[in-house]
Amino acid sequence: MQRSRKAPGVGLLHAPFALLPMSFPKVYWEQALELAPLFNELVHRVSLDGDFLQQTLARTKEVDPFTRRLLDIHSKMMELNKKEDIQLGLTRSDYMVDGATDKLLQVELNTISTSSNGLACGVSELHRNLIRHHERELGLDPASVVGNTAITQHAEALATAWAEYNNQSAVVLVVVQAEERYMYDQYWITVALREMYGVTTIRKTMAEIEAEGDLRPDGTLVINGRPVAVVYFRAGYSPADYPSEAEWRARLLIERSSSIKCPSIAHHLVGTKKIQQELAKEKVLERFLDNKSDIENVRKCFAGLWSLETDNIVNSAIESPELFVLKPQREGGGNNIYGDNLRETLIRLRKDGSNEIAAYILMQRIFPPTSPSYLVREGTFVRDNVVSEFGIFGAYLRNKDKVIINDQCGYLLRTKAASLNEGGVVAGYAFLNSIFLT
Ligand SMILES: N[C@H](CCC(=O)N[C@@H](CS)C(=O)NCCC(=O)O)C(=O)O
Numbered sequence: 001m002q003r004s005r006k007a008p009g010v011g012l013l014h015a016p017f018a019l020l021p022m023s024f025p026k027v028y029w030e031q032a033l034e035l036a037p038l039f040n041e042l043v044h045r046v047s048l049d050g051d052f053l054q055q056t057l058a059r060t061k062e063v064d065p066f067t068r069r070l071l072d073i074h075s076k077m078m079e080l081n082k083k084e085d086i087q088l089g090l091t092r093s094d095y096m097v098d099g100a101t102d103k104l105l106q107v108e109l110n111t112i113s114t115s116s117n118g119l120a121c122g123v124s125e126l127h128r129n130l131i132r133h134h135e136r137e138l139g140l141d142p143a144s145v146v147g148n149t150a151i152t153q154h155a156e157a158l159a160t161a162w163a164e165y166n167n168q169s170a171v172v173l174v175v176v177q178a179e180e181r182y183m184y185d186q187y188w189i190t191v192a193l194r195e196m197y198g199v200t201t202i203r204k205t206m207a208e209i210e211a212e213g214d215l216r217p218d219g220t221l222v223i224n225g226r227p228v229a230v231v232y233f234r235a236g237y238s239p240a241d242y243p244s245e246a247e248w249r250a251r252l253l254i255e256r257s258s259s260i261k262c263p264s265i266a267h268h269l270v271g272t273k274k275i276q277q278e279l280a281k282e283k284v285l286e287r288f289l290d291n292k293s294d295i296e297n298v299r300k301c302f303a304g305l306w307s308l309e310t311d312n313i314v315n316s317a318i319e320s321p322e323l324f325v326l327k328p329q330r331e332g333g334g335n336n337i338y339g340d341n342l343r344e345t346l347i348r349l350r351k352d353g354s355n356e357i358a359a360y361i362l363m364q365r366i367f368p369p370t371s372p373s374y375l376v377r378e379g380t381f382v383r384d385n386v387v388s389e390f391g392i393f394g395a396y397l398r399n400k401d402k403v404i405i406n407d408q409c410g411y412l413l414r415t416k417a418a419s420l421n422e423g424g425v426v427a428g429y430a431f432l433n434s435i436f437l438t
């Protein structure tokens with residue numbers, strides 16, 4: 001409808017969901033839970049190493065204007081020697097079970113706008129109700145559907161960060177897209193913030209922040225007279241979020257402020273695919289994590305990750321493109337390259353000999369086991385053979401040397417037709433799902 005995506009309550013459509021929960025082996029659930037605080041700590045440590053971020057992304061910077069703009073803001077903060085005493089990271093580490101080896105492999109680590117934290121809770125409640133309602137026919141135990149703590153734990157992390165900022169009249173600023181199909185996912189978090197913690201949130205686009213935001217001499221970010229304690233980015237992760245210089249000025253204004261950024265520019269950069277690929281190289285984890293078994297546990301969930309500088313890998317990807325995924329430094333779903341398109345892109349990049357290869361990474365394609373499912377979209381269902389991607393949200397809050405929160409904070413299961421390459425709910429491919437442990 002005309003004003004849907006702008007005005008709440010107009011032109012509602014239910015989010016796509018799988019009709020019944022998916023059985024998920026407890027061993028993988030526990031492994032992913034154990035990894036959450038390790039990835040939180042890893043993201044934090046890497047975000048502090050500005051030179052590592054700049055050097056690893058230096059070649060990408062030459063060919064990818066979006067990443068270059070992010071890096072420019074990051075280097076400005078380094079020049080200013082800007083310190084972020086209070087750091088809040090709300091991340092999500094996404095995994096797939098590799099059918100060939102039964103290993104849980106990380107697809108990627110998201111460090112900005114990790115969404116569906118709201119809707120994911122709704123799906124597990126919906127599944128519980130359905131199973132309770134049809135207990136006889138289904139023969140499933142409603143209590144076996146794993147509850148989702150994502151709303152309450154995200155609200156708790158944001159409220160605790162707000163309290164650390166220690167200004168009673170301050171607000172949480174939610175940075176949103178001008179047209180947002182997913183606004184109800186966001187609302188669950190902001191309603192919980194108000195009702196559970198009495199914390200006020202305001203929703204602004206980057207353009208509105210540029211127009212209405214100011215920095216006080218002490219660094220306080222003020223929007224319409226309200227000091228901002230926390231900036232919660234639910235936009236700003238894609239070039240589409242920066243249609244003009246105004247949005248880039250807004251990002252810089254936020255970074256220069258004393259507000260707690262979720263994420264800071266450094267935290268944001270840690271979530272790029274190039275950094276993911278660099279961290280998978282020999283001995284790199286040892287730079288950031290101390291404990292041997294932690295390093296072991298993180299490393300064993302890494303899939304194959306390569307830059308395009310390694311000829312033999314590019315050759316095998318050209319020969320069998322179906323075993324790889326070609327990834328640009330983009331977030332939000334729908335950006336990855338598969339199959340024949342992957343082969344053609346690699347051949348073109350090789351022929352051009354251009355350094356555009358630094359804009360991409362190659363990743364081992366993971367083939368999870370398939371199972372039947374009923375997928376519900378716009379009130380109708382289809383039965384299909386599906387695969388799923390399992391994400392654990394992470395919350396990390398630190399004030400100088402004090403780690404206040406370092407925990408998992410809920411889960412997201414996304415299910416899609418096994419025949420599809422791309423995933424993503426907002427991107428229009430995947431369906432929200434929940435799990436029962438087996
Ligand atoms: N509109 C933005 C959507 C933000 C977004 O797409 N985030 C990516 C990671 S960057 C993500 O977490 N996707 C999980 C849900 C999916 O599969 O679509 C919001 O509400 O914040």
Ligand SMILES: [Mg+2]
Pocket residue numbers: 108109110331332333
């Ligand atoms: Mg992502």
